[in-house]
Amino acid sequence: MSASAPSLEGHERRLLLLGSLAVFCVLVFMTVDAGGQWDFVLPFRARKVATVLLVGYAIAVSTVLFQTVTENRVLTPAIMGFDTLYVLLQTCLLFFLGSHMVAALDVRLLFAVEVTVMVLFSAVLHRWLFEGGGRSIHLLLLTGVVLGVLFRSLSSFLQRVIAPGEFAFLEDRFFASFNNPDPDLLVVSAFMTVGASVLGLRLLHACDVLGLGRDVAISLGVDHRRTVSRLLAVVAVLVSVSTALVGPVTFFGLLVANLAHGLVRSHRHVHVLPAAVFLAVIGLLGGQLVLERVFSFGANLRVIIEFLGGLMFITLLMRGALR
């Protein structure tokens, strides 16, 4: 391994740099302009930071895994209709139960039910499409696109039918931002994320092999169908977490996943995944800092992030990364 030893050190050096930058962002975010009111500022900001860490982690990991599974660097879980299904679930609940009932329900229970439906959705979709055999990942994605449009149309239909007051309640749920995290939801999300990560951790080496393509992965003894369906379940949980906390974010995952691949230049998920998470935290916290301190809330972080992600998307398409 003498020849590739320097590049290995390169991975670690770049990872360390990204990690320190992420920690630096967290520290600055926690302490800047505190004005001595530590007992108020610290817990208040810690909740924000926890939300950012969870969302950044969920988006980064789900996108990287999804891209590995689909063998494509332009796609994100959003294209499978994952986040639109989550929005539809929320809308349906509200439509059939009404805002009083939904508000009265335990957030944790509600969330657990929604995540279960999400995972079932990915499993059904995957099983149904892989029964036919052959190379059907593109069929899977096309189906996802169509279903995504269907879910979105259904949600917007239901949202038009309900009373304006109910709609305001719903809007409040989706367009929750990093500024008003629900503590209960935060705790459940954290547990879900840890659970999904433990499952994903055991598939880490198999993920590296999946990067070689389906045929080579099978030849090397990876149970392709089972591994892919497990990874899709992990993705479903993580997308639920991020969508529940801050609503659908289309291009951010694309941005951090591709930056991570480009910066780390390693085929190993042990390197790429942490890099993507660090980049997500830097992007979200750094962006929030700049917005709060420089523009004094004059702009929406989501808009800026989606704008940059959209630019990345177009660049990738122009460079022909979509095969």
Place this chain on the structure above:
Amino acid sequence: MIEARNVSRRYGDTLVVDDVTLKLPEQGVTSIIGPNGAGKSTLLSMVSRLLPLSSGTVLVDGMDVAHTPGDALARRLAILRQDNAVTSRLTVRDLVTFGRYPHSRGRPTVEDRAFVEGALHHLGLESIAHRFLDELSGGQRQRAFVAMVLCQDTHYVLLDEPLNSLDMKHAVSMMKELRRAADTLGKCVVLVLHDLNYASCYSDHVIAMRGGRVAFQGTPEELMRPAVLRDIYDLDIDIHVLDGKRIAVHYR
């Protein structure tokens, strides 16, 4: 022993492989030849569980490929298809190291490293071992993939058109390398080939397919006759004996 029993594969109404029953020799180099669309690659993909069977069974050492755990098969049988697109950014050495995955699960041992270096050496890849795959020519990449498959060190090595995009020198040295694997290591190498003369000069056994069925099975000497080849290819092919090898001339 690889055994196919009544294996068929259909796409819609089209039968691509039509009720094929055959046993592959336990050792040596076996070539599968035949015109385009004869079902050669499809058969190879089904034997190696990359493609599900429409009907029939494939047994590898008595294990049904449809129900045997993938990792158990991966220590007995390796397959390389054509056109391997890799999204990951890998060096040649990284790729070849993946050949040890069935044995070491992503944690290569010292012994695995020795296998990797051996495979790199045998395919003449040492000088480009540190280069990234996307910076290589098609032929170099093809050799890197074959090195990975040999590094997997399975008894059965199945290769779909391994000579694709190789120049003459590298095609010859690839065939010599596969011959060496069969002779000195006792492996069973199965190749899909398009060049009859490579099949004639390097194989112990030839299977010819046509229209989804096995049209001929036998030694290269038995295959390389104008009458036999006309039945397979619908083409008059002259056979000349040069240095004891039968050479087909079909350029006219």
